[in-house]
Amino acid sequence: MADGTFTAGAAPRVESPGFFGFTLPQGIAFLVMVAFVLVSPFFLYPVFLAKVLCFALFACAFNLLIGYAGLLSFGHAAYFGMGAYVTGYAAKSWGLPPEVAIPLGGLVGAALGLPFGWLAIRRAGIYFAMITLAMAQMVYFFALQAPFTGGEDGIQSIPRGTLFGMFDLTADLTMYWLVAGIFLGGFLLIHRIVHSPFGQVLKAIRENEPRSISLGYRVENYKLLAFVLSAGLAGIAGGTKALVFNIATLTDVRWEMSGEVVLMSLVGGLGTIFGPVIGAGVIIAMQNYLAQFGSWVLVIQGVIFIACVLAFRRGVVGEIGNLLKVKL
Amino acid sequence: MIETILFELELALPQVVLGLVNGAFYALLSLGLAIIFGMLNVINFSHGAQFMMGAFVAWMLLNWLGIGYWGALVLAPLLVGAFGIVIEKTMISRLYKLDHLYGLLLTFGCALVIEGVFRNEFGSSGLRYATPPEFKLLDLEFGDFFLPGYRVWVVMVALVTCLGTWLVIEKTKIGSYLRAATEKPQLVQAFGINVPRMMTLTYGAGVALAAFAGVLAAPIYSVHPGMGANFIITVFAVVVIGGMGSILGAVVTGFMLGLVQGVTDVFWSEASATVVFVIMAIVLLTRPAGLFGRA
Amino acid sequence: MSLDRRTLIKGAAVASLLPALGAAPFRSARAQAANTIRIGVLNDQSGLYRDLSGPGSTQAVRLAVQESGIAQRGVTVEVVQADHQNRPDVGSTVVRQWIDRDGIDVVVDVPTSSVALAVNTLVRERNKVYLNSGAATSDLTGSACSPNTIHWTYDTWMLAQSTGGAMVRAGGKSWFFITADYAFGHALERDTSNFVRSQGGEILGAVRTPFPGTTDFSSFLQQAQRSRAQVIGLANAGGDTINSIKQASEFRITRGGRTKLAGLLVFVTDVHALGLEVAQGLVLSETFYWDLNDKTRALTQRLGAMPGGVRPSMVQAGCYASVLHYMKAVGDMGVVAAKASGIEAVTRMKAMPTSDDAFGEGTIRADGRKLHPCYLFEVKQPSESSGAWDYYKLLGTTDAANAFRPITDGACTMPRA
Secondary structure, X not given: OOOOOOOXXXXXXXXXXXXXXXXXXXXXXXXXXXXXHHHHHHOOOHHXXXXXXXXXXXXXXXXXXXXXXXXXXXXXXXXXXXXXXXXXXXXXXXXXXXXXXXXXXXXXXXXHHHHHHHHHOOOXXXXXXXXXXXXXHHHHHHHHHOHHHOHHHOEOOOOOOEEOOOEEOOOHHHHHHHHHHHHHHHHHHHHHHHHOHHHXXXXXXXXXXXXXXXXXXXXXXXXXXXXXXXXXXXXXXXXXXXXXXXXXXXXXXXXXXXXXXXXXXXXXXXXXXXXXXXXXXXXXXXXHHOHHHOOHHHHHHHHHHHHXXXXXXXXXXXXXXXXXXXXX | OHHHXXXXXXXXXXXXXXXXXXXXXXXXXXXXXHHHHHHHOOOOOOHHHHHHHHHHHHHHHHHHHOOOHHHHHHHHHHHHHHHHHHHHHHXXXXXXXXXXXXXXXXXHHHHHHHHHHHHHHHOOOOEOOOOOHHHHHHOXXXXXXXXXXXXXXXXXHHHHHHXXXXXXXXXXXXXXHHXXXXXXXXXXXXXXXXXXXXXXXXXXXXXXXXXXXXXXHOOOOOEOOOHHHHHHHHHHHHHHHHOXXXXXXXXXXXXXXXXXXXXXXXXXXXXXXOHHHHHHHHHHHHOOOOOOOOO | OHHHHHHHHHHHHHHHHHHHHHHHHHHOOOOOOOOEEEEEEEEOOOOOOOOOOHHHHHHHHHHHHHHHXXXXXXXXXXXXXXXXXXXXXXXXXXXXXXXXXXOOOEEXXXXXXXXXXXXXXXXXXXXXXXXXXXXXXXXXXXXXXXXOEEEOOOOHHHHHHHHHHHHHHOOOOEEEEEEEOOHHHHHHHHHHHHHHHHOOOEEEEEEEEOOOOOOOOHHHHHHHHHOOOOEEEEEOOHHHHHHHHHHHHHOOOOHHHOOEEEEOOOOHHHHHHHOHHHHOOOEEEEOOOOOOOHHHHHXXXXXXXXXXXXXXXXXXXXXXXXXXXXXXXXXXXXXXXXXXXXXXXXXXXXHOOEEEOOOEEEEEOOOOEEEOOEEEEEEOOHHHOOOOOOOEEEEEEEOHHHHOOOHHHOOOOHHHO
């Protein structure tokens, strides 16, 4: 059971409430993560780390859907990419500051998630995955055609701007701190959502949908809300990424991007709190440092996918949690 | 007024024929997907990659062993089908007890590996596979409109294959075992039928169908590692529209969407890629189980 | 067995993490030697443009370094390469790290317009040198022009003028376009149409094909044929172009020689992939062809066996020529000055006339546009070809002064500064 559904690291079920809804091991892991976020830019390249954190937030948003609502979306690139485009356009053409442009990206992600989610949650499982994939493909065509996205050139030279009129983000390190703040905020928000009554209902739906219906929950509404939240956070992640790299392009809406976020969550551990973060780190690092191997990157990613599914379903974090008998 | 309509019709008629060619590929690919899904409950994400392998194996047979088109039409599906059987035996069979989504993820990984290996080995510019000259006999010509004989052949052979597959599944003993095993695997197993082996062979057959379509496609499209990825998402939409696991649904929807696209090409070419997804959304709103599916 | 595999996979996962976490800090420790020039070749090593750029471009850069004789002046040159996977985010991450951490002085090649433009901004901000050979966008010397950038080999304006204008002069008066339905395709169609009209030709129509995802062009080709145009212009690229040419041959669109196909962005590697049987009669423009004259043949000889068994493309030739010229400027101004300021190095390059076996004598304009002649080719029939890679016959030449967009039309504000 624990191995069979998407509740990977589900070893002990009892959750003792602690700091911010964390159990003790989770709290320790969280502190380790915060410490890493704070210390790492002094040792590693800040732009690389910022990229990792953007994708970590993206993967966490995706994980909210798969891990807690049991819905595998294969089209999350749509929200990520549109978030990137809108933030980029707002910052470049309207000259909006980052504190407005990034939330705008999140809003657009959520607004897009509403109709798509409404359509997709009519089916579950594989159907859901394929429908989200098809919708994302339509968004891709839209992004290619719409004049504001700049077609295949994308939106280039997006200014990072000045946060609250005080912090000049052109310095890589300042930008990194903003990304770190957004990531930690998003991470805690997701954690809060999962541990709220809303999150508990989501879990109940995932475990046994007919029973939840018979208990009087309007299952569709819960699923849709989870979908919209996830899409919105993906939009924020995309918008942040657009500012870090000064670009928003078709890569961000391509279906390969949807596959990548699935891979990140899978490697880290589907349904674990910290899994997507670790997964994003591993995959981004791999893409970066294996770039000179050309198309072998594709093969290596595929092999990791296969290995995870066959032998390693709990992911890095899930396996560690299982080993230590804690839920991370 | 009437002249314009006639002119439009005259314009549309060839498009209908050309649309059927595209439809033939959709039908063959979604047929394979439907068979695999019906039996294994796995959405075969590597279907596009296996389609591509079919085309590449045909190329290798010709250039390395001197085996021509007709040999490839038989050998390539067998070889790629055998490859599919190995994948099923070593990997997919371990996932049947788990959530079906793992099958999707596993075959997605397989697709990445296959595509990557072919990219490394053959580059990305594409290889050429000449149309066998004997098809010149089938060439059709009326007025301005020239229809290469090879396209006629593709439509015919796809129709025959789809019909044959449908007959095998609906009208033969093996087919009845297959259908029974899809519904109640334990019960069928109890009757002494080797269900795991049937699943293996079904996957092999589905993959062989993809490879067969690949060989058919080799003389038309450029043979390159990404050729399957171009098709697969549209084919997924076809399967959703037709109703997942429905053999008839896959075939009829495949040909139908080919037609719709062919006609869209004339009247509103910009929309011909999106029209499939729009239809999918409409179908989902009105008949969530698909046109031919059971809820 | 299952246990073994698990352990193995875990081991592999840990092992793959280690270099990622460990390598980065040490990279920065690498000292910046004052007499070492570092060149980064960034292009597509795995996708559609691998054969026309890819590792072959790196090989061309290495040859240029060797032939420049810069080593004899005590300058060492390091060449590294990376794959941008045609993704601007990957490309800009690589270039940032190259410049910020690895001390790269020159970025070379960079096909794919979106990546090329992203790199353009980065290199300018950091005052390094950018020698672009692979990208088509004429924005690099237009609205996005930069004092750190030289756009060497070709651009969309040049292709449109050469193919559109010269084709009409050669008798192809009426045109029909098959256009990939995105900005790049639209721009190519618009530019080419202007040249066709200005030469007295006419446009009979155009059809927009969805991009990407169109694999079957037969119905579009039928529409083009019905228009009875003399020239079918293919305003698309890569796989789209290959499929449309292949299917045009299948549907005998060009039979009888009444209709000609004009590829607006076709490379010699594409023709090779198609084969002469299919590609014969296709008209296209390039600025370099390996079999053009004795010098290009000699260069091809010196380059030796290229990866993938191809003959050098114009993009790879551009990588060779641009690095050769850069090395001349370095020799002229000294390695310290060249490393200190990318603008100074590029300015010096612009001040010197260019001379190389690939493009002959040429100059670099103030907006960063390298000027050289452009050639209109027709693909030979199989019976005319005398051997492997004997593909083109020359139809016409546009001289260097007229081949590229006039500097005043380019919306480049930099030359005044």
